[in-house]
Amino acid sequence: MLLFCSALLLGVWLPRTLGASHPGLKTTEHFDHMAVLDEDGMYSLFWNFNSTHITFEAHVQTKGWVGLGISGNGNMFPGDVALGWVTDHGQVHFADRHTTDHRMPLVDKSQDWFILHAEETSSGTVLKMVRKLQTCDADDDIDINNGTNRIIYAFGSEDPQNDRSISYHGTTRGTKSLFLLNPDKGDGNYHGD
Numbered sequence: 500m501l502l503f504c505s506a507l508l509l510g511v512w513l514p515r516t517l518g519a520s521h522p523g524l525k526t527t528e529h530f531d532h533m534a535v536l537d538e539d540g541m542y543s544l545f546w547n548f549n550s551t552h553i554t555f556e557a558h559v560q561t562k563g564w565v566g567l568g569i570s571g572n573g574n575m576f577p578g579d580v581a582l583g584w585v586t587d588h589g590q591v592h593f594a595d596r597h598t599t600d601h602r603m604p605l606v607d608k609s610q611d612w613f614i615l616h617a618e619e620t621s622s623g624t625v626l627k628m629v630r631k632l633q634t635c636d637a638d639d640d641i642d643i644n645n646g647t648n649r650i651i652y653a654f655g656s657e658d659p660q661n662d663r664s665i666s667y668h669g670t671t672r673g674t675k676s677l678f679l680l681n682p683d684k685g686d687g688n689y690h691g692d
């Protein structure tokens with residue numbers, strides 16, 4: 500009985516307290532939700548949300564640029580994209596952008612994704628960012644809602660020379676459907692319980 504109760508405690512309560520984690524990745528805070536976006540396990544995404552905002556923390560195995568976005572249809576465009584990188588000198592470049600084509604995402608007039616933390620680690624790049632679930636930028640942003648959200652991601656191997664010369668991602672890009680605000684529905688989400 501004692502053994503059963505201990506197992507129950509460890510199996511049910513402990514993971515809920517610990518939240519989402521991934522071997523080898525150290526997040527800047529406790530995250531309740533996590534998903535690996537690509538098959539090679541190079542792009543891990545952690546997130547928390549409340550009734551108005553969502554915070555993402557991307558851990559990506561590259562020292563180049565990192566992109567994360569919400570897509571209208573699962574393709575690159577139309578998409579609401581956040582894109583950033585950290586230079587070798589620790590300078591952070593980040594902008595809220597949108598995609599209209601298979602080319603470099605354009606910077607939004609209204610900046611609604613905000614960078615909270617960015618760093619290069621021994622294994623890659625970490626970008627932590629926050630946005631409203633509904634940003635009110637009807638021109639260039641896409642709302643995050645209770646149903647399936649089509650996440651798009653991409654990354655490049657090099658730091659861009661400047662904000663207007665971001666290189667093509669090649670094969671390191673993809674799409675994943677996630678119930679961001681309703682992770683209990685599953686869909687590949689690992690969410691620590």
Ligand code: HEM
Binds near residue numbers: 580
């Ligand atoms: C300089 C920046 C970029 C360029 C030049 C570019 C270009 C392209 C091109 C030519 C394709 C079609 C060929 C292929 O499948 O690889 C493509 C596909 C794709 N891109 Fe990009 N891209 C850029 C940035 C991004 C960013 C920031 C994201 C996401 C955050 C993204 C997500 C995707 C996805 C998911 C696909 C596959 C689906 C589709 O074909 O629409 N791309 N991109």
